[in-house]
Amino acid sequence: MVAKTLLSVEDLQLHYQTRRGIARAVDGVHFDIRANEALVVLGESGCGKSSLAKALLRVLPRNVHRFSGRIMLGETDIMALGEEAFRRDVQWTRIAMVMQAAMNALNPVVRVGEQVAEPLRVHLGWSRQRAMERVAKTFELVGVSTDFLQRYPFELSGGMRQRVVLAMALVTEPELVILDEPTSALDVLTQASIMNVLKRIKQEQGTSFMLITHDVATSSEIADRVALMYAGQIVEVADANEFFHEPAHPYSQMLMASVPRLRQEEEPAHIPGQPPDLIDVPGGCRFADRCPSRFGRCDREPEPFRVSARRQVRCWLHAPDARSGGDA
Numbered sequence: 001m002v003a004k005t006l007l008s009v010e011d012l013q014l015h016y017q018t019r020r021g022i023a024r025a026v027d028g029v030h031f032d033i034r035a036n037e038a039l040v041v042l043g044e045s046g047c048g049k050s051s052l053a054k055a056l057l058r059v060l061p062r063n064v065h066r067f068s069g070r071i072m073l074g075e076t077d078i079m080a081l082g083e084e085a086f087r088r089d090v091q092w093t094r095i096a097m098v099m100q101a102a103m104n105a106l107n108p109v110v111r112v113g114e115q116v117a118e119p120l121r122v123h124l125g126w127s128r129q130r131a132m133e134r135v136a137k138t139f140e141l142v143g144v145s146t147d148f149l150q151r152y153p154f155e156l157s158g159g160m161r162q163r164v165v166l167a168m169a170l171v172t173e174p175e176l177v178i179l180d181e182p183t184s185a186l187d188v189l190t191q192a193s194i195m196n197v198l199k200r201i202k203q204e205q206g207t208s209f210m211l212i213t214h215d216v217a218t219s220s221e222i223a224d225r226v227a228l229m230y231a232g233q234i235v236e237v238a239d240a241n242e243f244f245h246e247p248a249h250p251y252s253q254m255l256m257a258s259v260p261r262l263r264q265e266e267e268p269a270h271i272p273g274q275p276p277d278l279i280d281v282p283g284g285c286r287f288a289d290r291c292p293s294r295f296g297r298c299d300r301e302p303e304p305f306r307v308s309a310r311r312q313v314r315c316w317l318h319a320p321d322a323r324s325g326g327d328a
């Protein structure tokens, strides 16, 4: 049976006003996430991954110039909700997030059990006792002994602190948990144990995850699907197996060729050039300057072409008429 679509995003835009001009951090993004699915969002630094996450949870800075598009969460059109309804019914309760470097942002003078209870107390208005019972259950879920409830953050290792912030995101039993670079500050063994925790939670709780990272190796651990971002847009979204073994977009292909592998004889490839400035994005395909397959059509901006039921590629090579010649 095909799982239901949990989140569906169409033409999402998040632009910032800056002194130099408008930064188009998220610029026409389309994708969906199914129930009990892990979508990994990959991309180079600065391509808009965190902005995409913040747009979904509506945690926006003051200098937003434009925030638009359509986001359906189940049957709810969450873009149509006013601030108060969004905060009450969606934020931290149906969609929760582990922000980048969250484990370093724990309050040093509050016991971790109390901190994890906060979303239940603040957003759901639960009593202290009821909240602490749920926190204890969530600690077990993420593999933290309940003896740690009374501890302060500085008494915990990095891996344990990361599990605590994960517990904070899971404690309200949200349908979607967004994780922004959840393991980048951790050693490889701790990273692997956190990924195992996520996999187990996904299996046991049916939670959907959107995991943001620039680390292809970590992402392959958990990904059911992969979305690759470039210059504020998703250039390819595909089932993980297809993405890792037969990437379709030229940028995806170059990215996969650049991943170092153990015992590899030849040097991993590198992608020449730089991503464009988001304040001054070129017309046409944003990857064209770095693309070895560039051709005539790339002067116009491609749309995301659906090449199969589960795969979209924003590249003219994959336009419906490209295989029959097009206007190349």
Ligand SMILES: Nc1ncnc2c1ncn2[C@@H]1O[C@H](COP(=O)(O)OP(=O)(O)OP(=O)(O)O)[C@@H](O)[C@H]1O
Pocket (backbone or CB within 6 Å): 016, 017, 018, 023, 025, 043, 044, 045, 046, 047, 048, 049, 050, 051, 052, 061, 063, 214, 278
């Ligand atoms: N509040 C803001 N005001 C202006 N520009 C911003 C703001 N936040 C992010 N940006 C810019 O938007 C672009 C996308 O940033 P974002 O943090 O979303 O990218 P990212 O892919 O998550 O990067 P990283 O992997 O380094 O965290 C960058 O050019 C960044 O400088």
